[in-house]
Amino acid sequence: MTWLVTGGAGYIGAHVVRALRDAGLAPVVLDDLSSGHAAFVPEGVPFVRASLLDAEAVAAALTDHDVTGVIHVAGFKYAGVSVQRPLHTYEQNVTGMITLLESMQRAGVEQCVFSSSAAVYGAVDVDLVTETTAKNPTSPYGESKLIGEWLLRDQEIAAGLxxxxxxxxxxxxxxDPAVRDTSPHNLFPLVFDALAEGRQPRIYGTDYPTPDGTCVRDYLHVADLALAHVAAARRLEAGEPLEPAYNLGSGDGVSVRQIMDAVASVTGIAVEPELAERRPGDPPRIVASGELAARDLGWAMRHTLAEMVDSAWEARRASA
Known part of the structure; x- marks a missing residue:
């Protein structure tokens, strides 16, 4: 079975590609390298450099490589930036999804795992997010991911997807030390960049109603995430039932302060964060339950916080 991984040259997609290969499945990568890196694609894995908006290239990738399923990771993933660039976000994430689904239907490809986002929930006010929690996205990015889920649902009804x-x-x-998070907006790269430049990272808000006063969030190891994508692909291949959506959550979360402490412990660098005022709209706690995913996909948090930081730091140093 051959699986096309859109965005397979990106941080998450490249880990999915490796997990597919390690599971004995045949991955093919489609990526326009707008944020990905050709060097992240493992040797021997077919690589199609193309945009999802290029319908002919997508269709050719599906047919030329006898693709049987798609793991759709590609997208414009910057929630904050999406507020300033809504049209670009919708073009990449919604028009791109439509182009992909049209190409899949023409090629007879009837299986899709969508890398969605907990941004579909928005700024929730519940202790634990479940799949039935109300969807109120607060950014064009979150909205575009929710629309993507709707498109999949409607294509199931229309074409049996x-x-x-x-x-x-x-x-x-x-x-894999050869693959690291290069996003200019994510917490770990921002913290590592600050330390590398002799600066201190910043914590926004220390007076939240949490154990240490800083925001609490889910932080997941990318390799665990990749395994869940492969498990979903395997169940689709086997014709086994799946829920429309699963949360990949920790169930308890980690605070920003805990991350700073872990970075200091792992790197041996003194971390004394600058303390700043809260950012508007940041909820104190957003943590998801992973119970459904554990039941159906074998989802588990296989890495401790220290292991998450250590592996990210190793990859950062390997790229220096």
Missing amino acids: RHTSLRYFNVVGSG
């Missing part, structure tokens, strides 16, 4: 969506929050760590 079999699919599932995986929702998650913050992805960190590395499963």
Whole structure:
């Protein structure tokens, strides 16, 4: 069975590609390298450099490589930036999804795992987010991911597409020192950049109603996330039932202060964060339950916070 991984040259997609290969499945990468890196694609894995908006290139990739399923990771992933660039976000994430689904239907590809986002929930006010928590996205990015899930649902009704969506929050760590998070907006790269430049990272808000006063979020190791994508693909291949969507959550979360302490412990660098005022709209706690995913996908948090930081730091140093 051959699986096309859109965005397979990116941080998350490249880990999915490796997990597919390690599971004995045949991955093919489609990526326009707008944020990915050709060097992240393992040797021997077919690589199609193309945009999802290029319908002919997508169709050719599906047919030329006899693709049987798609793991759709590609997208414009910067929630904050999406507020300033809504049209670009919708073009990349919604028009791109439509182009992909049209190409899949023409090629007879009827299986899709969608890398969605917990941003579909917005700024929730519940202790634990479940799949039935109300969807109130607060950014064009979150809205575009929710629309993507709707498109999958509607294509199931119209054309028999079999699919599932995986929702998650913050992805960190590395499963291969050759692949690291290069996003200019994610917490770990921002902290490492600050330390490398002799600056201190910043904590926004220390007076939240949490154990240490800083925001609490889900942080997931990217290799664990990749395994969940492969498990979903295997269940689709086997014709086994799947929920429309799964949360990949920790169930308890980690605070920003705990992350700073872990970075100091792992790197041996003194971390004394600058303390700043709260940012508007930041909820004190957003943590998801992973119970459904554990039941159906074998989802588990296989890495400690220290292991997440250590693997990310190793990949950062390997790229220096």
